[in-house]
Amino acid sequence: MNFITTKIKGLLIVEPKIWKDDRGYFFESYNKKCFDEAGIHVDFVQDNQSLSQKGTLRGLHAQADPHAQGKLVRVIHGRVLDVAVDIRKDSETYGQHLAIELSGDTNQMLWVPPGFLHGFVTLENDTIFTYKVSGLYNKSSEFGVLWNDPELNIDWVISQDEMILSEKDQTLPLFKDLSF
Numbered sequence: 001m002n003f004i005t006t007k008i009k010g011l012l013i014v015e016p017k018i019w020k021d022d023r024g025y026f027f028e029s030y031n032k033k034c035f036d037e038a039g040i041h042v043d044f045v046q047d048n049q050s051l052s053q054k055g056t057l058r059g060l061h062a063q064a065d066p067h068a069q070g071k072l073v074r075v076i077h078g079r080v081l082d083v084a085v086d087i088r089k090d091s092e093t094y095g096q097h098l099a100i101e102l103s104g105d106t107n108q109m110l111w112v113p114p115g116f117l118h119g120f121v122t123l124e125n126d127t128i129f130t131y132k133v134s135g136l137y138n139k140s141s142e143f144g145v146l147w148n149d150p151e152l153n154i155d156w157v158i159s160q161d162e163m164i165l166s167e168k169d170q171t172l173p174l175f176k177d178l179s180f
Helices: 031-036
Strands: 001-006 010-016 016-022 024-027 045-053 057-063 069-079 081-085 097-104 110-114 116-122 126-132 141-144
Touching: 001 057, 010 126, 031 116, 057 081, 069 081, 081 126, 110 116, 116 126
Parallel strands: none
Antiparallel strands: 001 010, 010 110, 016 024, 045 126, 057 116, 057 141, 069 110, 069 126, 081 097, 081 116
């Protein structure tokens, strides 16, 4: 596995080594030893998966301490624009975000450590998105920020008319009102 640093400390792009032949391909989507060697000491406790149609936006979500989650996210089929926003108050990049396209063709992953809002929008129909988390879901510690907050200025690459949003994601607070 290759771990690539990003402009935001702690966010890492993970490129698995892929073996291809006439039968198809094989790769390790997670290897504890490789993650440990990269300085990512995490114990995953749950795997989540979603199927979404083009334009589905899920986010921006997080969980507060002591239930904050790290996430290893990837796409099995289709494509997404994946977004992580730094909400670590002592971070030099507080309020900044990284947006990266993940697809089932490249099999790249993104390591999103605790202390980030996370969300994605699907760019193709029948997109299967999966992620490993380092903490169990805890409803009482869940919070989020409105996906189109002008302060964050995230380019979701598709028009608002194409977006499919849950009622919850349409009514989240603004970044300036974030409290956790």
